[in-house]
Amino acid sequence: MADPLLDIRDLKTWFRTEDGLVRAVDGVSMSIGAGETLAVVGESGCGKTVTARSVLKLIDMPPGQFAGGQILWRGRDLIPLPPAEMDKIRAREIAMVFQEPMTSLNPVYPVGQQIAESLRTHEGLSRKAALDEAVAMLRLVQISNPERRVHDYPHQFSGGMRQRVMIALALACKPKLLIADEPTTALDVTIQAQILELLVEMKERFGMAIMLITHAMGVVAETAQRVVVMYAGKVVEEATVEDLFAHPRHPYTQGLIRSIPRVDASATVRRRLEQIPGTVPNLLNPPEGCRFAARCGFAVETCRKVEPPLREVAPGHKAACVL
Amino acid sequence: MSRDFLLRRLLIAIPSLFGISLVLFVVLALAPGDPFGELVTNPNVPPEVRLALRAKFGLDDPIWIRYVRWLFAMLQGDWGFSFVSRVNVDTLILQRLPTTMAVIGASQVLAIMIAIPVGVLAAAKPYSLFDQIANTFAFIGFSLPTFFTGLLLILVFSVQLNWLPFVFTTEIRGSGWPWLWEYVRQSIMPVTVLGLFQGASLVRYVRSSVLEVIKLDYVTTARSKGIGERKVLVLHVVRNALIPVVTLVALQMPIVFGGAIVTEQIFRVPGIGSLLISAMLANDTPVIMGVTFVFSCLVVLFNLIADVLYGWLDPRIALR
Numbered sequence: 001m002a003d004p005l006l007d008i009r010d011l012k013t014w015f016r017t018e019d020g021l022v023r024a025v026d027g028v029s030m031s032i033g034a035g036e037t038l039a040v041v042g043e044s045g046c047g048k049t050v051t052a053r054s055v056l057k058l059i060d061m062p063p064g065q066f067a068g069g070q071i072l073w074r075g076r077d078l079i080p081l082p083p084a085e086m087d088k089i090r091a092r093e094i095a096m097v098f099q100e101p102m103t104s105l106n107p108v109y110p111v112g113q114q115i116a117e118s119l120r121t122h123e124g125l126s127r128k129a130a131l132d133e134a135v136a137m138l139r140l141v142q143i144s145n146p147e148r149r150v151h152d153y154p155h156q157f158s159g160g161m162r163q164r165v166m167i168a169l170a171l172a173c174k175p176k177l178l179i180a181d182e183p184t185t186a187l188d189v190t191i192q193a194q195i196l197e198l199l200v201e202m203k204e205r206f207g208m209a210i211m212l213i214t215h216a217m218g219v220v221a222e223t224a225q226r227v228v229v230m231y232a233g234k235v236v237e238e239a240t241v242e243d244l245f246a247h248p249r250h251p252y253t254q255g256l257i258r259s260i261p262r263v264d265a266s267a268t269v270r271r272r273l274e275q276i277p278g279t280v281p282n283l284l285n286p287p288e289g290c291r292f293a294a295r296c297g298f299a300v301e302t303c304r305k306v307e308p309p310l311r312e313v314a315p316g317h318k319a320a321c322v323l
Numbered sequence: 324m325s326r327d328f329l330l331r332r333l334l335i336a337i338p339s340l341f342g343i344s345l346v347l348f349v350v351l352a353l354a355p356g357d358p359f360g361e362l363v364t365n366p367n368v369p370p371e372v373r374l375a376l377r378a379k380f381g382l383d384d385p386i387w388i389r390y391v392r393w394l395f396a397m398l399q400g401d402w403g404f405s406f407v408s409r410v411n412v413d414t415l416i417l418q419r420l421p422t423t424m425a426v427i428g429a430s431q432v433l434a435i436m437i438a439i440p441v442g443v444l445a446a447a448k449p450y451s452l453f454d455q456i457a458n459t460f461a462f463i464g465f466s467l468p469t470f471f472t473g474l475l476l477i478l479v480f481s482v483q484l485n486w487l488p489f490v491f492t493t494e495i496r497g498s499g500w501p502w503l504w505e506y507v508r509q510s511i512m513p514v515t516v517l518g519l520f521q522g523a524s525l526v527r528y529v530r531s532s533v534l535e536v537i538k539l540d541y542v543t544t545a546r547s548k549g550i551g552e553r554k555v556l557v558l559h560v561v562r563n564a565l566i567p568v569v570t571l572v573a574l575q576m577p578i579v580f581g582g583a584i585v586t587e588q589i590f591r592v593p594g595i596g597s598l599l600i601s602a603m604l605a606n607d608t609p610v611i612m613g614v615t616f617v618f619s620c621l622v623v624l625f626n627l628i629a630d631v632l633y634g635w636l637d638p639r640i641a642l643r
Contacts, residue, residue: 090549091547098540103539108636121550
């Protein structure tokens, strides 16, 4: 990839808590090219959301802090950027859709006003023009009767509809990168498919890149081109979607793929859905060596002593495992 | 929505005012003390005159008859007259009410003008130096009773420095600007004492309310829109954090009136509170009844205002 849009290099986002330093993101690197969909997968608490929020600098500091690394947006490092400069990038170049559509919209303003807000700030539109644009955006995300709905308040929308509004809000300024932080987790299954479909459609329409944070491997297979697998604040594997599903190298990735429920022929054999034993390690004092070793069926003595580096195992396929 | 809602709320207020008046009347009737107590010890008044007077005012009738009599008279605009000064109760109250309203109104405005910016700034950077200073002053502010701070201010600014008058009077000579200037000068201390006391407790409510809102998801959404931290704070955080504060201010009004009674007494403000105190000391039942009833009406009114404001500030509340 010649010139990535977003290039995260060795990012360290740590949190100072009463119990000690939590290394939520500890040396993560990943990059996204223009128009590409990158999926970031992993269990809860593995640092996906913190990585995503770090990009837009939405981490509360304190307790959070950038302990190292760079976030290069079109070659410019965002970490030292002053707040006023950062605000010019938010919404206009990088926008975000959040996990909880029920609580991510301000209850006291009509949705149209909330969509119009960033348009008025970034594109200097008048109140009227911005509201017209909000109507157009609502129509684009397939909300029926947008002229009327634009004046409705968030509580008058269902969860799926609110996530559509959130997408309209994020896309209003035509960003080049959309960060979608588990956009379907809080929704029921039928709505999930619709929202994913909408995201793909919007991506094609605006030609933007998407960084899709998820814990559902099924979602990954449907939407992404490339996948980054995170575990305990680190990247453990990175590959194209085809490669990852065909030849998962890291035992953690293999476990994630095996734990996808199947409804094809093999499911007729009555078999318990596989799971990865154990839980994510405590990031206050992560274990020495490979952080997955304690849950890994293949772990050998060296795994518990030396942390395996992320290395290229095949062209475009990296894994952090000694095997 | 709002006209139907207002009408209904006003109609609901009527039975509650009846209830309040009944309780007040019964409590006052059962309380010890007799407005004619003075006449008993006065050797110039023969006992038969005293009995005739009691009969004339119906003081020996059963309570419920007296209540119904009072109620009908009041509904016709006859609030009775003071046993002490022989002035009609409604005249007395109307003389005093504007002063009280001016002092309480100004002190509330002062309290809100201090509490909102201080509370918001303290919450925006919790545990910062500013936050700790604000917290300390708020704690001192609402720990010190108004009768203490009032006397302290009088001692410093009236007795020692001789800058401000310590007796509040409605009989200021002159008119126009000089009159207004004198009025403002004598209002400074009572308004400051009441306003700071109210503001101190309000700061803590504003701060905790802002702290609650500032970590909500939609505030993160607002930040992600790149509209600038000030707009995030004012449009998204403060706007939502003030909803519970508005209710609180309105519901605290009874306490404010209670506090005003003490403050009025200290600064000799000829308001409705000092009227109530002197009426109580003189066992002047009709005046006590009238003043407490006016207080009740004000409390009911402020509750209504709180409800209307709540519905206006929070679109999720449907006023039906």
